[in-house]
Amino acid sequence: MTVPLRPKYRLFVDAPLAAGVAVPLTQGQAHYLGTVMRAKAGEAVAVFNGRDGEWRAEVAELARKGGTLAVAESLRPQAAEPDLWLLFAPLKKDATDMVVEKATELGAARLMPVMTDNTNASRINTERARANAVEAAEQCERLTVPEVAEAAPLARVLAEWDPARPLLVCDETGGGEPLAAAAARLAGATLGLLIGPEGGFSQSELDLLRRTSFVLPVGLGPRVLRAETAALAALAVLQAVAGDWRSGGPAFR
Amino acid sequence: MTVPLRPKYRLFVDAPLAAGVAVPLTQGQAHYLGTVMRAKAGEAVAVFNGRDGEWRAEVAELARKGGTLAVAESLRPQAAEPDLWLLFAPLKKDATDMVVEKATELGAARLMPVMTDNTNASRINTERARANAVEAAEQCERLTVPEVAEAAPLARVLAEWDPARPLLVCDETGGGEPLAAAAARLAGATLGLLIGPEGGFSQSELDLLRRTSFVLPVGLGPRVLRAETAALAALAVLQAVAGDWRSGGPAFR
Numbered sequence: 001m002t003v004p005l006r007p008k009y010r011l012f013v014d015a016p017l018a019a020g021v022a023v024p025l026t027q028g029q030a031h032y033l034g035t036v037m038r039a040k041a042g043e044a045v046a047v048f049n050g051r052d053g054e055w056r057a058e059v060a061e062l063a064r065k066g067g068t069l070a071v072a073e074s075l076r077p078q079a080a081e082p083d084l085w086l087l088f089a090p091l092k093k094d095a096t097d098m099v100v101e102k103a104t105e106l107g108a109a110r111l112m113p114v115m116t117d118n119t120n121a122s123r124i125n126t127e128r129a130r131a132n133a134v135e136a137a138e139q140c141e142r143l144t145v146p147e148v149a150e151a152a153p154l155a156r157v158l159a160e161w162d163p164a165r166p167l168l169v170c171d172e173t174g175g176g177e178p179l180a181a182a183a184a185r186l187a188g189a190t191l192g193l194l195i196g197p198e199g200g201f202s203q204s205e206l207d208l209l210r211r212t213s214f215v216l217p218v219g220l221g222p223r224v225l226r227a228e229t230a231a232l233a234a235l236a237v238l239q240a241v242a243g244d245w246r247s248g249g250p251a252f253r
Numbered sequence: 254m255t256v257p258l259r260p261k262y263r264l265f266v267d268a269p270l271a272a273g274v275a276v277p278l279t280q281g282q283a284h285y286l287g288t289v290m291r292a293k294a295g296e297a298v299a300v301f302n303g304r305d306g307e308w309r310a311e312v313a314e315l316a317r318k319g320g321t322l323a324v325a326e327s328l329r330p331q332a333a334e335p336d337l338w339l340l341f342a343p344l345k346k347d348a349t350d351m352v353v354e355k356a357t358e359l360g361a362a363r364l365m366p367v368m369t370d371n372t373n374a375s376r377i378n379t380e381r382a383r384a385n386a387v388e389a390a391e392q393c394e395r396l397t398v399p400e401v402a403e404a405a406p407l408a409r410v411l412a413e414w415d416p417a418r419p420l421l422v423c424d425e426t427g428g429g430e431p432l433a434a435a436a437a438r439l440a441g442a443t444l445g446l447l448i449g450p451e452g453g454f455s456q457s458e459l460d461l462l463r464r465t466s467f468v469l470p471v472g473l474g475p476r477v478l479r480a481e482t483a484a485l486a487a488l489a490v491l492q493a494v495a496g497d498w499r500s501g502g503p504a505f506r
Contacts (some may be wrong), residue, residue: 222498232489236486244474247475
């Protein structure tokens, strides 16, 4: 099997993708290609929009405030991805950035900031998180960008949850099932993963979680993990044991 | 079973630990307890030295340049830990800091910086890495601090490797066994894990790895992970499937 040479640049775009269509560049994309990377007309750019697979395009026009790509040929069809949602209490800015970037690399389909009684940060910059998710998706060869939901209180998220989707809750009070054992039972399922705040869940949140039918408490081993470590470690284990790491290596390289 | 109240402070010390012994504080520890945390004489401090378990001590003397703790009672005996070594090519400073901190939380026993043909950073600050490992071990309730080895060239590390210890190599060229499947076969074993540099292994390194008997190429799924993400994700999967996450939650909390 021959693998086509990978273009040097990769961009997430909004426009529909098909052979022969023109894709407009945003001002930011034009700046990145023209000013930062000094790309020239005719150079190849891989593009994806989360719906139509990945395509090889060429720089057609490049100006200071915009430009156009001409889509040439298909590189990969759109493929199904694990429907894994990450719920996390917003952290300090650097830690939130890290969670968004790494969760994108680890294939989370949806990032849902939830406000808890002990949440460290009172707000989250959703636009910043979305931009970070796009950049991470471009770099890690994903065909989608995870959706970043608006922050919502934990109680409301639980009230609106589809009970058919198990919600694994990392339980630092002990007693949860080891994560890999729970994951093995749930291989291939649509799942949610909830990581509590640095300060832990409050007693009333623990009570609420315990009486919620779709909640499955899981344990992440004997050490006390920082919230961002717990989020990334648990996502990795879920992808490795129950998700899309089960069928081998990268689609490209 | 009653769990003793956890002291607010936790320090890694060098001195032997037993009931009644005095433990000298370094200048840094005295500064942390006295100036940063404003601890008073008589306050409880958990101490561990990697050999004698964890003990409850009390602040006996606290001055600007040093002080003494008086060890009172045992909190936890020393316990066996997975003998999991992480080999990684040094990264930019922030990424290396992250790998050291998170690998400590994830229970790596030994951190071995290896120099490869495409290693991003030409050197690593071993003293900084050791200090970061101590701080992370204090925070995550570990009973040990991972050893940080001096950086060494990959070829030498392989030449001196004990062939009885499988070395899992994250193989971004594809074709490796899915990590969780390899881990399941190796549950409980002493293991090494090698993460290549951002630029990938060179062709001669790939050839060397392929003809090395104890090397086991493993795949980390379809996306292209940054080096630090790969290190942390793979450590989490190994602990969850083959290491000390298999028996449940934290020893304390």
